[in-house]
Amino acid sequence: MPITRRQFLAGSTVSLVGLARGRPPAVWLPGRLLQSPTAADKPWYATMRRCGQLNLNERDPLTLDVGSWIDYWASLELNALLLNGGGIVAFYPTDIPYHHKSEFLGSRDLLGELVRAVTERHMRAVARMDCNYAYEDALTAHPEWFERNQDGSPRRHDESPWLFRTCMFGPYFSEQMPAIYREINQRYPVAGFFTNGWPSTGALGVCYCESCQRVFRERVGGVPPADTNATSPLYRKYYDAYMDRVLEVWRQWQGVVTERGRASVYVGNLGGGIRTVKNVRRLGEVAAWFNADHQGRSGDTPIWDCAQQGRVAQAVMDGRTITNVTGSYANSRITWRHVAKPAAEATLWMAQTTASGMVPWFHWLGGAPEDNRWRAVGRDFYRWLAQHEPHFRNRRSIANLAVLYPQRTIAFYKSGEGPGSWRGADRAQTSDYLQGLYYALLDGRFLFDFVHEDALAAETAQRYRALLVPNAAYLDDEHCRRIRDYVGAGGSLLATFETSRYTGWGDARPDFGLADLFGAGAAGETIGPVGNSYMRLEQRHPITAGFEGTALLPGPESRVPIRATGAHAAPLTVVPSYPAFPPEMVFPRTPRTNEPAAVLREVGQSRIAYFPGDVDRSCWRSGSPDLARLLQNTVRWLLGDAPAPVTIAGDGIVEAFAWETEPGYALHVLNYTNPNMTRAFIQRFYPIGAQHVRFAIAPGRRVRAVRALRAGHALTFAQRDTIVEFDIPSVVDYEVVALT
Ligand SMILES: [Zn+2]
Known part of the structure; x- marks a missing residue:
């Protein structure tokens, strides 16, 4: 059921009752979060500044200690925590046919336990879903749910071949996933739903299932192409039909999760940095919340890859909510899911996320870590963020x-x-x-x-x-x-x-x-x-x-x-x-x-x-x-003679962002001066010396204080007319100078 953009926006601008500092109520209200007509005219995720994710595996229900995990996430002063709901694996006793329940769930309702614990600690729970694969019993009962090769065979997962790939043009997306969202929404006070791996901004796949053949017959003409190449007139039509379907599914799911006036949101999986195939502007038209699954870099990717992601997302979201996932594990060219990436690399990734105006989403994978080095990395950065939260509430970029x-x-x-x-x-x-x-x-x-x-x-x-x-x-x-x-x-x-x-x-x-x-x-x-x-x-x-x-x-x-x-x-x-x-x-x-x-x-x-x-x-x-x-x-x-909004003079390779913020202005300076600038990973920081800043502010404004938030001290400054001048004595990893 398509909804108009106006309806969609109206449906998303709801908030919760009586929230001090944007916190949810510490009460268990199964199946419903109350809406407030009086709260600020913004959805809850619009004011979120810190987000986290515990990504569970099927075996975790055997041993997961909910209390200690939620203690950890609460110590990061999170606004929202992503927790596994269902899709490939249900972490609760689902009644939906072919929705595979974790075989280790036993009598537990792990999603219920987690959502309750999160809510009691004043955080919001967002259900992390996966719509991309299902088991063989589903394939047997609903062959129309699955992608097909040209010979009609279903597509198995490369590493987990007992799973089969579902097709977004088919009823798995328009019927089965909505049924799962409704069941979770009815049972648990989750504040949103996120789908892992879909739709992404990457290259388009081509599927030969009956739904896709029908799309081709009726909308594209002909049969699905053998490859995706924009010189082919067929591919060009397919690209538009594909984007239309992504937007249709996104709108449908946003409609389902906000049924009956529920204050919820659907967030898809985007990202791709500067290398996108799907049109991110069109995705930005439906996304109430843009999540960039841009978790880290590998090989020769330059360190600024994350800040670039922020710029791409800002270009299509116009100040609306953007999150970026930081993988705390080593998502490098050789993948290691269960060891931490270097603290300096993860910190600079979160710093770029923040500097570019996105909200960090700190991610660990697996409920029984044997490497715990990542824990302090997220906690230290998030506590610093929480301490200075107003300065990360941006109004607009002041670049010219x-x-x-x-x-x-x-x-x-x-x-x-x-x-x-x-x-x-x-x-x-x-x-x-x-x-x-x-x-x-x-x-x-x-x-x-x-x-x-x-x-x-x-x-x-x-x-x-x-x-x-x-x-x-x-x-x-x-x-x-x-x-x-x-x-x-x-x-x-x-x-x-x-x-x-x-x-x-x-x-x-x-x-x-x-x-x-x-x-x-x-x-x-x-x-x-x-x-x-x-x-x-x-x-x-x-x-x-x-x-x-x-x-x-x-x-x-x-x-x-x-x-x-x-x-x-x-x-x-x-x-x-x-x-x-x-x-x-x-x-x-x-x-x-x-x-x-x-x-x-x-x-x-x-x-x-x-x-x-x-x-x-x-x-x-x-x-x-x-x-x-x-x-x-x-x-x-x-x-030419156009006055620069900000100049920063000094040694080093830096990336800078300047924002007008709710309390004033903020200048973010990221120090990339590092032998690992273009080769992962950053192992340690090489501090740069004094940076002389000239910052142009709006006529008539008077600055009372200039403070380096990362170094934690006030800076001396001089204001002449609209120009505020000061020195940042040194930048280790990242500095944020707040002008108020
Ligand atoms: Zn298909």
């Missing part, structure tokens, strides 16, 4: 720089055919452009927000002085129109490489959709990837500042050959690639061209910089400080 989140390019981009090309599913590469720009912005200490490409609006120009577009190759005409409107309203623009070269689905245009803004048209097919090309410095310009002593800069690995039109500056020109080996052959065959490597224009109040090369991705792949500096210079030129 926007980075476009190029959803379609990251999901679908395919670079040509043959060797050197890649499929849209290879998202690590399609997000490299954004990653390179991101690194340059951190290194240049800029404050910025992400803006999802589908969320560009008139308001974007009011909030952000410049919009940075890291190779948004796949853009619809509507996106191009909105970017044009943004510039028309006085905003400045940086764009790179193939931005707007293709439609949103990747069909090539005859020229850039934004050729008029760039002041340049495509003059041929994209060249590269090739090494040993250069950019020649032709004239002095603010974007070439700091390059004294060289006539050449490293060239991008790939570029679109262009023809510039109209008035522009071209301080850099292309020196085409020439052999790098053997040394005898290493000399430029064409040392000088008229082809701009950057086209710079000033139109009204706007400044526009277009780089036909992939300077952002080349920066990331090479680590070239010249390319980082070039990007930073360009951003400074775009911003």
Whole structure:
């Protein structure tokens, strides 16, 4: 049953009776939480600041000591605790057919015991569910619940082959899961439901069950495709049908869990950091609460992966509730579920969660841990959070720089055919452009927000002085129109490489959709990837500042050959690639061209910089400080005389967020200066020295105190007009400076 967005929002804006400091009543009210018409006009999860999860296994009911576990979680001053309800395994004596009860449950009602204990300790219980697998008896009785391969065989779980994968297009999702939600809702005062593993933001699966064949026949046309590739017209229709079904299920479940006016919420499993295939903007339309299951990093993933997750989620949730899970166990490239990850890594992950405006969700897996090192990590961080809670109640980000989140390019981009090309599913590469720009912005200490490409609006120009577009190759005409409107309203623009070269689905245009803004048209097919090309410095310009002593800069690995039109500056020109080996052959065959490597224009109040090369991705792949500096210079030129909301001067690689908060302002500084910055795990911290801060506040406001919350002391400061200046003496892992 679809509900309108208005009904949906109305249904979620309910709260509880008589709650001091947002606490639930310490009374056992089976089957019902009371609503209050007088409580603040916000759902309970909108004011949640600390969340935890004890993730049980089927055997845990044999030995689980509820009391000591709840003592631990209460010591973190949690607002909500996730506890296993059902789905694959029911942790209570369910009456629903084919809802598999834990074979170790015995006479216990573990969910009931846990919910009661949690409620008595003034925390809310959220039922953690799993809708993705069921047992063989269900498969026999309800074959229509399950995904199928092309040969009709059901899909077994890789590691637990006695489980079979359920299909979201089938009645398991529209009938069985709602029946389970209703049973739990009727018996226990849970405040919400979360589904593990669904829907995720990752690649789409293709299923051949009868439900899916019907969807294809009726809505897509034809039969399910063999693979998911956005060059296929069939896949494009499937993508839309798939997203529609995800949203339909989400709305249905939100409706079920809030039946009869119940103050509850359904929260799905999202995440994916900057590498998403499913459209997160569309998911944000149905999500009352966005949970990012982005628990940690492995291998060469940079440490800022969690802060990026926060930025993506903020770009689609507009200040509504976002949580991010921190795995306290070692969810690394080799997975170890039952040992703790290093304390420093887990702490910096929770710090990024907090700094980017998300709510941390601390997660341990298994009811009988033999490694207990993680316990103090969560407790120490959460107690510090609780002590300073008002300063984590953000009103808005005060960045004046926007980075476009190029959803379609990251999901679908395919670079040509043959060797050197890649499929849209290879998202690590399609997000490299954004990653390179991101690194340059951190290194240049800029404050910025992400803006999802589908969320560009008139308001974007009011909030952000410049919009940075890291190779948004796949853009619809509507996106191009909105970017044009943004510039028309006085905003400045940086764009790179193939931005707007293709439609949103990747069909090539005859020229850039934004050729008029760039002041340049495509003059041929994209060249590269090739090494040993250069950019020649032709004239002095603010974007070439700091390059004294060289006539050449490293060239991008790939570029679109262009023809510039109209008035522009071209301080850099292309020196085409020439052999790098053997040394005898290493000399430029064409040392000088008229082809701009950057086209710079000033139109009204706007400044526009277009780089036909992939300077952002080349920066990331090479680590070239010249390319980082070039990007930073360009951003400074775009911003011109616009006053920076915050500047932070000092040594080290930091990431910063600045928020207007309920009590005033907060500046969050994350110290990434660490040999493990781009290689998991952070083992210890390397403190950085004094950081001099200039913080611009609203006219007419007077700051009375500036306090470093992590160091735990007041800072001396000076205010002149709207500028507050102070020094942060040192940052160990993370500092939050509160201005009140
Ligand atoms: Zn199916």
